Amino acid sequence: MSEYKIAVLGDRDSVLGFRALGLEAFPAETVEEARRILHNLAKENYAIVYLTEQYAAGMAADVARYKDELTPAIILIPGKEGSLGIGMANVKSAVERAVGADIL
Template sequence: MSNWKIAVLGDRESVLGFKALGLSVFPAETAEEAKTVLHRLAKEDYAVVYLTEQYAAQMEAEVARYKDELTPAVILIPGKAGSLGIGMANVTKSVERAVGADIL
């Protein structure tokens, strides 16, 4: 896994701007398509997959599947409609697990 890559997955309007940063962009029309793409990215040595919260809300089982895996790290980001609070809730849970208390 020496050539790890970073991907951004979500609706077209939310992810296209990340292409200018040199990230691999994967626009998906539906959450079902995003599920398929996420599993493909996991097999293709993507170290980090940024996923819009709007799709993550519709694919909880798939996101949970990679939660304790080394790769890919699935990081939730707000989409074009704004934040749903899911990403911050996940960060809070991870910090609580690591530290033993909610320090945020």
């Protein structure tokens, strides 16, 4: 049985610090590069991909493609510019689907 891995994808300044936590950081210069990296990570053994909200905003269709897949789970995190509120909106939506009501 192979081990799953965890990746952090986003701009260089936002992701490199995650290496100190033992996560694999994948800095991207553009949304297009982040899109390619995301699809490569999905083909590899990555169970979780933390993706900065700034790149996720430009990759909505790509993120949605993996929404109902078992792996990778894509978790949106704020980038160096701060939160855009996309990650929290996704959590709220998932809770509403699971519980049937807005409890947040």
